[in-house]
Amino acid sequence: MVAIQRISCFGSFLIRIRLVRPAKQFAGFFVPVPEPTLPWQRYLCCMRKVRVRFAPSPTGGLHLGGVRTALYNYLFAKKHDGDFVLRVEDTDQTRFVEGAEKYIIDCLAWCGIAPDEGLHRPGNFGPYRQSERKDLYKKFAEQLVESGHAYHAFDTPLEIEELRERLKAKGESNLQYGHQNRLEMRNSLSLSDEETKALFKTDLPHVVRIKINPGEHVRFKDMIRGDIEMDTNGVDDKVLLKADGMPTYHLAVVVDDYLMKITHAFRGEEWLPSAPVHVLLWKYLGWEKDMPEWAHLPLILKPEGNGKLSKRDGQRLGFPVFPLAWKDPVSNEILPGFKELGFLPDAFINMLAMLGWASGMEQEIFSLEELIENFSIEKVHSSGAKFDFEKAKWFNHEWIKRSAVEKLLPEVKEIFRKEGIAIADEHKLEKVIDLVKERCILLTDFVHQSIFFFETPATIHIETILPKWNDVKNLFFTELVRNYSLANFWKAEELEHSFKEIASVNRLKPGELMLPFRIMLVGDKYGPGIFEIAYLLGRDETIKRVQHTLNLLAQTKS
RNA sequence: GCCGCGUUGGUCAAGGGGUUAAGACGCCUCCCUUUCACGGAGGAAUCACGGGUUCGAAUCCCGUACGUGGUACCA
Numbered sequence: 001m002v003a004i005q006r007i008s009c010f011g012s013f014l015i016r017i018r019l020v021r022p023a024k025q026f027a028g029f030f031v032p033v034p035e036p037t038l039p040w041q042r043y044l045c046c047m048r049k050v051r052v053r054f055a056p057s058p059t060g061g062l063h064l065g066g067v068r069t070a071l072y073n074y075l076f077a078k079k080h081d082g083d084f085v086l087r088v089e090d091t092d093q094t095r096f097v098e099g100a101e102k103y104i105i106d107c108l109a110w111c112g113i114a115p116d117e118g119l120h121r122p123g124n125f126g127p128y129r130q131s132e133r134k135d136l137y138k139k140f141a142e143q144l145v146e147s148g149h150a151y152h153a154f155d156t157p158l159e160i161e162e163l164r165e166r167l168k169a170k171g172e173s174n175l176q177y178g179h180q181n182r183l184e185m186r187n188s189l190s191l192s193d194e195e196t197k198a199l200f201k202t203d204l205p206h207v208v209r210i211k212i213n214p215g216e217h218v219r220f221k222d223m224i225r226g227d228i229e230m231d232t233n234g235v236d237d238k239v240l241l242k243a244d245g246m247p248t249y250h251l252a253v254v255v256d257d258y259l260m261k262i263t264h265a266f267r268g269e270e271w272l273p274s275a276p277v278h279v280l281l282w283k284y285l286g287w288e289k290d291m292p293e294w295a296h297l298p299l300i301l302k303p304e305g306n307g308k309l310s311k312r313d314g315q316r317l318g319f320p321v322f323p324l325a326w327k328d329p330v331s332n333e334i335l336p337g338f339k340e341l342g343f344l345p346d347a348f349i350n351m352l353a354m355l356g357w358a359s360g361m362e363q364e365i366f367s368l369e370e371l372i373e374n375f376s377i378e379k380v381h382s383s384g385a386k387f388d389f390e391k392a393k394w395f396n397h398e399w400i401k402r403s404a405v406e407k408l409l410p411e412v413k414e415i416f417r418k419e420g421i422a423i424a425d426e427h428k429l430e431k432v433i434d435l436v437k438e439r440c441i442l443l444t445d446f447v448h449q450s451i452f453f454f455e456t457p458a459t460i461h462i463e464t465i466l467p468k469w470n471d472v473k474n475l476f477f478t479e480l481v482r483n484y485s486l487a488n489f490w491k492a493e494e495l496e497h498s499f500k501e502i503a504s505v506n507r508l509k510p511g512e513l514m515l516p517f518r519i520m521l522v523g524d525k526y527g528p529g530i531f532e533i534a535y536l537l538g539r540d541e542t543i544k545r546v547q548h549t550l551n552l553l554a555q556t557k558s
Numbered sequence: 559g560c561c562g563c564g565u566u567g568g569u570c571a572a573g574g575g576g577u578u579a580a581g582a583c584g585c586c587u588c589c590c591u592u593u594c595a596c597g598g599a600g601g602a603a604u605c606a607c608g609g610g611u612u613c614g615a616a617u618c619c620c621g622u623a624c625g626u627g628g629u630a631c632c633a
Contacts (some may be wrong), residue, residue, distance in 0.1 A: 057633050092632055157631075173560040176629070207631055225563075234561045234629080242631040249633050273562050273628040294562085301624070303569075306625070354582095358571055362581055381571090383564045384626065391570060391583045401596080439595045449595090511592035518593055526594040 036215070050082025052264050053257070054115070056110075057089045058100035058476065061326035061335070062107045063311050064387065065268060065300045072297060073266050074113040076352070083395045084259060086118030088129045089253075091246045095192040098329050107323040110339060111349050112368055125260040137247035140255050141208040141240050142287060145188070149284040150240060153177075153187035154206045155198050168357050176236030194196050205243035206220045210250070210277065210284075212237055218276040218453050223264075223377045224296040228275045238277050250274065254281040257292055265292040269384070270308075270485040272296045295377050298356050299384040309387055319389040324347065342442030343392075344411070347399035351392045355385050405434050412446045419447050421454055428453070431536055449527065453536055457523025460549050464525060465516040469553055476513060477520075477550055481543050490539055492531040497530070520549040543548045 032479065054070040056062060062070075066196075086108070090096055092333040101119065108114055117123035127133055144150035155163075155177075164187065176178070182189055186456045187209070211261040216232040240251040240387070247255070257265055275294065299308045303317065314321035314335055323345075326335040338348050350366055358381075359374045400408065407507045409426075414432055416423055423429050429450075436449040479502050487498065499517075503510045518530050521542065527533060535540045 059633075077629075089633065095632065112586090116602090153631095171559095174629085175560090205631090209631095228562090230562070234631080239631050244631080246631085248631070253633095268627090270627055270632095277560095287615070298564085300624075354570070360572065361574085364570095364582060365627095386569060386570090388569045390581070394583055426569090436595090438597095509592080514592060522593085524593090528593095528595085529591090530593080557602095 050080040052077045053085040055087040055089045059095040061322045063321045078372040084118045086115035090131045151188045178236040207239045208241035209237040220279045226453045266295045269296045301384045301386045342444035344399045347396040351395040492535040496531040520546045
């Protein structure tokens with residue numbers, strides 16, 4: 001039932017335990033062995049420390065999809081006691097955006113998924129910025145040329161454009177630079193050695209392209225999608241090393257994943273079509289046995305219409321796509337993030353984790369620790385998920401409700417500070433938070449839900465009580481004020497008790513008096529229990545507000 | 559166009575040959591609360607379509623449709 005394979009790996013051993021899938025029915029009885037659902041699950045990899053990487057390019061703000069990729073990498077790493085590495089893929093110098101790198105680090109930190117190793121925390125596999133690794137890649141590109149798996153190409157962009165035009169004119173559907181036409185182009189395969197050498201002596205820019213042989217079948221295992229087989233016919237001779245000496249993603253990802261000993265490579269589904277190139281590169285470079293396990297993550301789609309969620313969608317659709325506010329360096333426009341909108345990081349990552357993955361349990365609210373415990377990459381879906389902002393808000397509401405006051409206090413204080421609301425009594429704020437948190441979907445809701453505890457309401461909506469206002473009610477509140485000012489107590493239950501007593505003496509139903517009382521104290525009809533409010537407001541403030549509204553009513557009536 | 563990947567309510571999803579096809583968000587009704595919420599009870603709404611295989615298909619196979627991604631000296 002169990003076969004054990006030993007594969008030499010970095011001088012140590014990589015042991016793979018292979019659970020051979022048993023026949024379900026065997027010799028007339030059921031074999032009680034749990035059946036793995038996917039082929040890759042039959043492999044348990046031991047003795048090689050799990051290392052994953054998140055490798056964004058610093059070309060702008062980090063959006064939802066990127067954060068989720070980072071999150072899944074992180075969860076997987078922590079689940080397997082592995083390392084989560086942050087690498088920056090900045091090989092396209094034309095797209096470099098100032099501040100993006102720092103922004104990425106800040107976002108990850110806010111989310112609580114800070115890397116074990118990377119840019120800001122160098123380990124043994126640096127540098128972690130690809131632009132600083134430039135010289136490394138050239139060596140491997142040359143190695144590929146020497147082994148016949150790559151070649152130098154001298155075509156100018158104009159010549160490549162002409163090739164495409166030519167193919168288009170011929171009615172070709174495949175306009176790529178590849179096996180069909182590489183010999184018509186200017187490269188070290190079509191040219192003689194002398195011609196190639198001569199071209200090297202000129203300063204004509206050149207690139208290194210991978211040589212893809214047609215008709216080959218590339219097979220690899222995807223931890224989410226299972227076995228994948230693609231043929232090389234549709235794959236072009238991708239550029240590996242650009243004219244400026246920088247590698248393209250294809251070369252860089254393979255070289256760095258190898259050098260950084262990455263064991264599992266998780267990335268967006270958009271990479272699936274070029275996965276054969278990467279698998280081939282691992283093979284051509286002679287590193288096949290160290291190739292990481294792949295998983296191509298589903299895309300996050302726009303809630304309405306079609307297409308994957310992009311950085312531009314946020315504003316247009318009325319929800320953020322960034323964790324933190326992002327200032328576009330070109331337009332100087334500031335796009336608020338989930339944080340600024342009033343999201344708790346726990347809620348944000350909880351929501352993100354559930355978008356494309358489900359534990360199989362009924363539980364939906366997971367802390368980061370619980371996510372780590374329950375996460376499994378094979379349960380990640382293979383299809384894209386539409387982002388639903390309503391559900392995102394629900395997660396936040398749940399998290400606010402469940403969060404302890406101590407956790408919410410600094411967040412609320414910060415929001416109050418920004419709103420210019422002074423907090424004299426922090427202890428009172430704690431009580432208020434506890435009282436109103438279940439009414440707050442976003443942290444910013446705390447302002448509306450609790451401002452009347454700290455400031456006199458700006459407007460008193462007397463129009464909601466005016467139609468039913470009369471002298472008896474007026475008398476009631478006058479008596480209430482007298483009673484409250486003389487009372488030797490100030491507790492919610494006792495306030496309620498005397499309120500009802502005075503009402504009954506005046507032959508009034510408490511019900512018709514509580515709304516006016518609420519308007520007097522809050523200004524509007526919302527908020528927690530009214531006697532709780534009066535209690536926290538204190539005697540003087542309560543009486544002051546009642547009298548103020550009484551005066552207002554008197555003026556309006558006359 | 560070509561190539562890849564996908565498709566369970568409006569959305570997120572469980573289920574992977576036999577289920578009355580879970581649960582959550584949102585929506586609606588009622589209860590609780592003499593406010594607004596929370597909470598509780600209930601409701602509407604689904605296996606993209608067509609063929610197979612099978613005693614039996616949401617589940618396996620094929621085709622179609624639709625969606626989505628790739629098709630750069632971008633990642």
